[in-house]
Amino acid sequence: MxxxxxGVGLIGGSMALKLKQKEFATKIYGVDFNENNLTKAKELNIIDEITDLEIAVxxxxxxxxxxPVDSSVKLLPHILDLINxxxxxxDVGSTKFSIVEIxxxxxxxxxxxxxxPMWGxxxxxxxxxxASAFSERAAVICDAEMSxxxxxxxxxxxxxxxDMNLLFMNSEDHDIHTAYISHISHITSYALANTVLEKEREEDTIFQLASxxxxxxxxxxxxxxxxxxxxFKQNKENVLDVLNEHITQLRKFKSALEKENYVLLEELISNANKIRGILK
Amino acid sequence: MxxxxxGVGLIGGSMALKLKQKEFATKIYGVDFNENNLTKAKELNIIDEITDLEIAVxxxxxxxxxxPVDSSVKLLPHILDLINxxxxxxDVGSTKFSIVEIxxxxxxxxxxxxxxPMWGxxxxxxxxxxASAFSERAAVICDAEMSxxxxxxxxxxxxxxxDMNLLFMNSEDHDIHTAYISHISHITSYALANTVLEKEREEDTIFQLASxxxxxxxxxxxxxxxxxxxxFKQNKENVLDVLNEHITQLRKFKSALEKENYVLLEELISNANKIRGILK
Structure with a gap:
């Protein structure tokens, strides 16, 4: 085939490697706006031929x-115009409602x-x-009845x-779920990094102490x-809902500490520990 | 020696294993309020003899x-009374000011x-x-001039x-630094878990999708x-300072999204990316 x-980046490149390894792909055409990515992907035998979009399609x-999901939304209608x-x-993007809507x-x-595919x-x-990127992870197919x-x-x-485990859901549900289990994690990580970078000027100490x-x-x-x-732009409403909830949860920790309510603090932590039963 | x-838990047990492996320890007495921990530690050859506090000391x-740091603060004066x-x-606790103060x-x-020792x-x-728990991690010694x-x-x-890398600082600085690079990470994780558990009732979906x-x-x-x-109790003031800063940082993301200010959102993310240069 x-x-x-x-887009021969992390995700496209990993898919190409595995699909070649499995001999599912007999030839892979690589297209990318970034010339360095193309050259590198060819060097690494991720793709077989560098070409332009129309020839590849x-x-x-x-x-x-x-x-990136904004580029997918722009490019997909054009690609569909070209195919028989x-x-x-x-597509393999992290948001689904915008692309199916367009x-x-x-x-x-x-x-x-x-x-x-839920990996990155x-x-x-x-x-x-x-090539081993996706093994045993979940992959979601959205609005399957439209295909x-x-x-x-x-x-x-x-x-x-x-080697992925398939799940099916509609694109709206997908975008709600990923707001909770992927998009908010990125925002908390970014905000945590900014918190530390803002206050802690002794970078050597961060570097040495960071556990x-x-x-x-x-x-x-x-x-x-x-x-x-x-x-975040395409999933703005869902991400804002989750972010508001997350700030509310953080305020509970703040309030428990400020009021020295260590019984509440223990309850909040014990509740969080329930994630242990859900995540391996 | x-x-x-x-306390023959994760930290005490890991230290015992390594110190025996290196033949630094010739005999290890284990003391714990938790009988199961003691039996398990003996079975696993982590400790050589189960005994009570006074005999061990x-x-x-x-x-x-x-x-736990609250128990250390209570027990340490008594142990110092017993020694020659x-x-x-x-001690190996995650907060330092309270224990040196007492x-x-x-x-x-x-x-x-x-x-x-910065590991857990x-x-x-x-x-x-x-036994390999601590290798190449940082260990902090506080107020060394008092020993x-x-x-x-x-x-x-x-x-x-x-096999740890030693750092020296005073106990106040230690508690500020660990608020930033350890204690706040735990609070954000707890709050994130509670956020997801609060809103997402379809636990199977979390479990399957979680990336x-x-x-x-x-x-x-x-x-x-x-x-x-x-x-958190012993380091309350520092943790609250960092938590307030963290909530402020999260609000910046919220505001950027609400106002659809994607230039600001990109700046916030690019700034957070600087952590790349600090952490390997």
């Missing part, structure tokens, strides 16, 4: 859109499958790509080859704005 | 206090060394102990045997209140 990867059975009925387009009346709507790191670019059976089956096969707990909590704060500003 | 470990060259001039007591006028003050996990108990040279040198040797990003941000929320309530 010939595959076009539009015309020559591929499957087109994978793995670029036997081709399939999938092409809901497109005559090739059924050739598109909206999806989201704070690193970016093809040099961070790895043709052939396209849906093809995308299911892609995720099977990535593994701090490092894991602040890890996501290394994630780039090019990817995350568009996600 | 004979060592008494008062009388028979040891070095007494390591590795219990050739013995050394060290014994500042004790006639055996110089036999005590206040310290804090969300797990607890001797079964979570591991006798012989006691200080002994504690330095302990941390050398744990590695969420898991790492919320990992510390599994930490027990028995350890953390006393830490």
């Amino acid at each position: 010939k595959i076009a990867i539009i 015309k020559n591929s059975d499957l087109i994978i859109l793995s670029i 009925d036997s081709q399939t387009v999938m 092409i809901k009346n497109h005559q090739k709507r059924k050739n598109f499958v909206a999806s989201h 790191t704070e690193n970016s670019g093809p040099q961070a790509a790895t 043709a059976e052939s396209s849906l089956n093809l995308v299911k096969k892609v995720y099977e080859n990535l 593994s707990g701090f490092s894991s909590t602040v890890r996501l704060a290394k994630s780039h704005p090019e990817m995350w500003v568009p996600i | 004979k060592i008494a470990i008062i 009388k028979n040891s060259d070095l007494i390591i206090l590795s219990i 001039d050739s013995q050394t007591v060290m 014994i500042k006028n004790h006639q055996k003050r110089k036999n005590f060394v206040a310290s804090h 996990t969300e797990n607890s108990g001797p079964q979570a102990a591991t 006798a040279e012989s006691s200080l040198n002994l504690v330095k040797k302990v941390y050398e045997n744990l 590695s990003g969420f898991s790492s941000t919320v990992r510390l929320a599994k930490s027990h209140p028995e350890m953390w309530v006393p830490i």
